[in-house]
Amino acid sequence: MSALSLRQAGYAYPAGAGVGPVSLEVEAGEIVLLAGPTGSGKSTLARLAAGLVQRHGKGAPRGEVRVVGVEPHTASPGELVGLVGFVAQEAGDQIVASTLGEEIGLALARWEPGARAARVAEVLREVGLPEEPGRGTGALSLGQQQRLVLGAAIAPRPAVLILDEPLSQVDPAGAEALVALLRRIAGAGTAVLWVEHRLDRALAGADRVVLLDQGAIRWEGPCQEAPLPLLRELGLELPALRALDEGLAAAGLAAGGLAARWRGWRPPLAPLGAVLREEEGLRWSWGPGTALEVQALSLRAGERVALLGGNGAGKSTLLRLLAGELGRGRPHARTQSVPQEPDLTLFCATVGEELAYGPREARRRDALDRVRVVSEALGLLPLAHRPPPSLSRGQRQRVAVGAALTCTPTVLLLDEPTSGQDLAGVERILDALEGALSDGALLFATHDVDLALRRATRLLLLDRGRLVWEGTPAQALAAPPSGLRLPPLAERCRAWGLPYLEPAALLRGQP
Amino acid sequence: MSEPRLKLLLVGCVGLLAVTLERPGSLALLALAGAVALIRVPASRPYWGRGALVVGAAVWGTVLSQGLFYAEHPRVALLSVGPLSLYREGALYGLVQSLRMIAVSLAGLGLVVSTPRDQLLRGLMGLGLPSGLAFMVMTALHFLPDTVREALEVRRARARRGRPVWQRSPWAWLALELSLLRPVVARLIRRARTLAESLDARGFDPLRVEARAPWGGSPGAWALTLAACAGTALLVGARLIFLAYTSGLAWFPALRPLYGWVRAWM
Numbered sequence: 001m002s003a004l005s006l007r008q009a010g011y012a013y014p015a016g017a018g019v020g021p022v023s024l025e026v027e028a029g030e031i032v033l034l035a036g037p038t039g040s041g042k043s044t045l046a047r048l049a050a051g052l053v054q055r056h057g058k059g060a061p062r063g064e065v066r067v068v069g070v071e072p073h074t075a076s077p078g079e080l081v082g083l084v085g086f087v088a089q090e091a092g093d094q095i096v097a098s099t100l101g102e103e104i105g106l107a108l109a110r111w112e113p114g115a116r117a118a119r120v121a122e123v124l125r126e127v128g129l130p131e132e133p134g135r136g137t138g139a140l141s142l143g144q145q146q147r148l149v150l151g152a153a154i155a156p157r158p159a160v161l162i163l164d165e166p167l168s169q170v171d172p173a174g175a176e177a178l179v180a181l182l183r184r185i186a187g188a189g190t191a192v193l194w195v196e197h198r199l200d201r202a203l204a205g206a207d208r209v210v211l212l213d214q215g216a217i218r219w220e221g222p223c224q225e226a227p228l229p230l231l232r233e234l235g236l237e238l239p240a241l242r243a244l245d246e247g248l249a250a251a252g253l254a255a256g257g258l259a260a261r262w263r264g265w266r267p268p269l270a271p272l273g274a275v276l277r278e279e280e281g282l283r284w285s286w287g288p289g290t291a292l293e294v295q296a297l298s299l300r301a302g303e304r305v306a307l308l309g310g311n312g313a314g315k316s317t318l319l320r321l322l323a324g325e326l327g328r329g330r331p332h333a334r335t336q337s338v339p340q341e342p343d344l345t346l347f348c349a350t351v352g353e354e355l356a357y358g359p360r361e362a363r364r365r366d367a368l369d370r371v372r373v374v375s376e377a378l379g380l381l382p383l384a385h386r387p388p389p390s391l392s393r394g395q396r397q398r399v400a401v402g403a404a405l406t407c408t409p410t411v412l413l414l415d416e417p418t419s420g421q422d423l424a425g426v427e428r429i430l431d432a433l434e435g436a437l438s439d440g441a442l443l444f445a446t447h448d449v450d451l452a453l454r455r456a457t458r459l460l461l462l463d464r465g466r467l468v469w470e471g472t473p474a475q476a477l478a479a480p481p482s483g484l485r486l487p488p489l490a491e492r493c494r495a496w497g498l499p500y501l502e503p504a505a506l507l508r509g510q511p
Numbered sequence: 512m513s514e515p516r517l518k519l520l521l522v523g524c525v526g527l528l529a530v531t532l533e534r535p536g537s538l539a540l541l542a543l544a545g546a547v548a549l550i551r552v553p554a555s556r557p558y559w560g561r562g563a564l565v566v567g568a569a570v571w572g573t574v575l576s577q578g579l580f581y582a583e584h585p586r587v588a589l590l591s592v593g594p595l596s597l598y599r600e601g602a603l604y605g606l607v608q609s610l611r612m613i614a615v616s617l618a619g620l621g622l623v624v625s626t627p628r629d630q631l632l633r634g635l636m637g638l639g640l641p642s643g644l645a646f647m648v649m650t651a652l653h654f655l656p657d658t659v660r661e662a663l664e665v666r667r668a669r670a671r672r673g674r675p676v677w678q679r680s681p682w683a684w685l686a687l688e689l690s691l692l693r694p695v696v697a698r699l700i701r702r703a704r705t706l707a708e709s710l711d712a713r714g715f716d717p718l719r720v721e722a723r724a725p726w727g728g729s730p731g732a733w734a735l736t737l738a739a740c741a742g743t744a745l746l747v748g749a750r751l752i753f754l755a756y757t758s759g760l761a762w763f764p765a766l767r768p769l770y771g772w773v774r775a776w777m
Contacts, residue, residue, distance in 0.1 A: 056708055344668060
């Protein structure tokens, strides 16, 4: 008997669309990756497998879902906690308790106090949070919140663990540790169904991958055999090293041959314009030991600055300070910001209204043109009449970025703009930003070092609230600062003396 | 005060007193006590300014509407403008109602701002409520601060995209505030759904009754709570005796001073 079994299972939302019918088996000890473009139904399928949409949704479920032979939506609370652990995308909304220990211990209500305390300490250690059960949950960064909700889900050792993008806000070192943790959990016999966009890392950690497109399975099989053309067609992140190796093999090239194609090449340097924002003495404290202090920061026209650093380094705090959202700060004229949670900025009835809100308030004559250009660039035209809450997280993120862009800012501050996005969505956002913000400056916080190295003109590295390193991507590649973990492809490029580009561009040679 | 059950008892006392008292002066004292309790919570600081505005608007709106549309007799017109009159009895009735609402709201707000959700939930379950009911009460108590927080977020998002927060015309301001309702409710529903699913997946049993944990709290907190409970019991008792007298059920000549005191102060 499979740990998780879906037979012709599906779910139709009252407004139409949904997922399925889908048949899928996940065995005990197996990690199955569920991947697909933004809006393909991954989150719905995950909630269906956990028995949640059957109980909480207003749509129509169909088919059969069983966890170790039991239909999860009919299980009693006591039974369910041992059957399924579930982690949704929005980490902050899932936290109930005021301390780490209470949050993790919530699902252990039926355990003996001694065993419960021991398990809480063990889980805190496993997910990389401070072993202080009494520590408050109020001042956690989003990445720390994600670790906490993952800890709360694995605490009762469920038979099946279902995760919806558990790595989207976690720093590279943390993501690596969490993938290793998932392997250990699976090794202990738990079946894991893992929804993820960051495929390069996830494919290495999972056993099998299921590719979902428009609510149906397009392909499933071992991770190493995931067809690169299909991943490309679906706009998903490719396993970079494999793509490079296969490309080299197909072209009959060796490492030396590829290096020769790039010898003497220097990345074109875009001329920088005037200084658009100059700040000195940026300080903020959330409490003892959590202070941010940045002496000086300037942004010039044409710059794309990536803000890097581990969870809790102070990236979001710095962006909020610059946006005038903390203390007695005031929003700066022509500075727009998009926070990590897109829902915090969306308030209109439809996507179209959301995009038109800023230009309409500013009574801009070119409002409609602006909205059209941004909608096209971000692929939002087909969604223009949809209410934002009905969209997937990745789509809502694109709407939030679009709504900021239609306000024609000169400085745009983005906090993890690519979380919840497939690769096509990431590229689309970045292309739109480069097009719409050609005379402006972009400062974006990200855990995606690959994205920062490929698309930023300058990198800032924060550590425990201090700016510890600043330089160009080329400088970071030549001599990586401590605290910056390069992606495997970047390490390969460094070793072979190549610039850091995506595999297809590398194989093409110098432009 | 760390023991949530003591806080819940204090809020219960305020609720009972709000329906027991009828004199505007006494109710104003009760509302003041609620305000002091709230101000003592550092986490409430961001809400003081807006809270004072809301309190002022609530009193003003209720007094004005009740004063204008008071239909009982006898009534005394305090002010007449054309066909409209503001009646003293209506204004007083409006004042009493608004003070009741404010006293209870402030006490409730003090409770939720000073008590994390899980402690409040545990406190309610510690009073013997099944976990499902306790969760509903906790969510209902948090509804107001959650709504305020969401509304502030939406206003900030609008301000970022060029909409001025303050409008010169009161009608434009009202329309702006009312238009916050839809996105705020949509967001509250989304968050509530995520939270409900998360709790569901963690085996939250709505019918479970917790074993009673021993009561905590400092001697000062206990003294304050016991004094409040005793005072509330005495005042409610006095009101019941007075009600028995006014409704003709029971009258005792020896209790004349009590009847007079209730009439004058309660």
